[in-house]
Amino acid sequence: KLRKSLQNSIKQIHKDLGLTCIFVTHDQDEAMVMSDTIHLFHEGRIEQSSDPITMYTSPVSQFAAAFIGNYNILSREQFAAVTEKKIASENGIAIRPETIQIVTDPSEETDYTFDGVIIDNTPKGNVLQYNINVNGVKMKVDVLFRSKVLFENGQKLRLSVADHNCIRI
Template sequence: MAYIEFRDVVKRFGDNTVLDHISFGIQQGDLVTLLGPSGCGKSTLLRCLSGLETVTEGQIVLNGRDVTNVPASKRNIGMVFQQYSLFPNMTVEQNVAFGLKMKKVDPATTERKVREAIAMVELTGKERAYPANLSGGQQQRAALARSIVTEPSVLLLDEPLSAIDAKLRKALQSRIREIHQELGLTTIFVTHDQDEAMVMSDVIQLFHAGRIEQAGSPVEVYTSPVSEFAASFIGSYNQLSGAQFKAISGSDVPAGNVVAIRPETIGISRERPTNADGYVVVGTVADSTPRGNVLRYTVRVGQTTLLVDVLFRSFHMFDDGETVYLTLPEHDCLVIPENARSAA
């Protein structure tokens, strides 16, 4: 039995169905990411688990206990929000200690646990600081310390890093992952950022329009999308109709199917490759866009446009308008059957 089980959970707000019969389990100690665009239901499911929202139908089980109608205060769940929600009139130390005081933990134990939690999030030296005197990243770490200090059964993180700059965000991703592993916490992380989900997760649950579109490890979800939505949301796949694919490759795929190709699997060269493992097509570079250590080319092949990602090497770049040869490895041309495509 899974540590957390969502059994046919439905949540409606009036006539709007936000969660449409959600069923899946989470194993104890896993870090599971609920990934998807805004409005897909991922934060609502988190709030239903925490007890901040009631479910319309279905059941939520935590460690063998039905908590569907248990008050939030009785679920022993820690939660960190995007807005931090620190008490502005309390120091970091007082904010972190708040939950323990509500539980009437003795002062000596409270002092020790608060000190350990503050050290774990690397805020030692900021104990007496007020939230207004902290950076956004420091406030987020204080909120994280306040959530873990009570030793919750489950830690819920609702897009906690979305308001933080990119460099600090990466550092906090790593620290949250480390804390999760150090404490063995069952953790559920909500984000709309596919890169964040790939870095942090043991399991990704990809949400779309109130349903789970796909579930699996980051590698599984990235390399084997089950639908057009999954392919478009994770990995920026090129998606070609059967007719488009035949026009550039000469190969048939069943009518109605889509061929998905990841940009980084496509080879690009000035000379026609010999003994290429896949389809070789001729195209024209239309544009190039730096994306960190990757350069993304937009290449026109007949009436079809393909995205091609390569490592950013200044000595090996292609100019707009240049003729290039693309190699599409046959095993990386994934056929998505028509009946597996998202109905939404």
């Protein structure tokens, strides 16, 4: 609670005084909360520089995707194994776990649809993260606890993800 309180105090002081502040952290959540602009460094150089929302939704590289958020990062070959479709990308694909839908009705299917089996799950506050085996590739899928429908380990599921949520990295 103290950390969150200090974050809010620093943000308010920054706003009230109109000062430029440089805040250095290795904590991705803290960077997202505290920043107007994030400069993500990798090997002594700026890997990506953008506002927090752009940083999270549009990482420019595998390093940026791995640092900000909890992406499923797949090589082109892994993506083809999962979806049985090829995709144009130099290095691979990053897919946020919350953008993968668990499909219960075929009308909900989007661009890429695939089947998997639940390995296990981890409660993370108001989110339940499923680890799912899809053709030998482990995928993370996040769902809110708002649903009365929860799935069991070992259960087979149909998953779907829209093309615009498959970020080429």
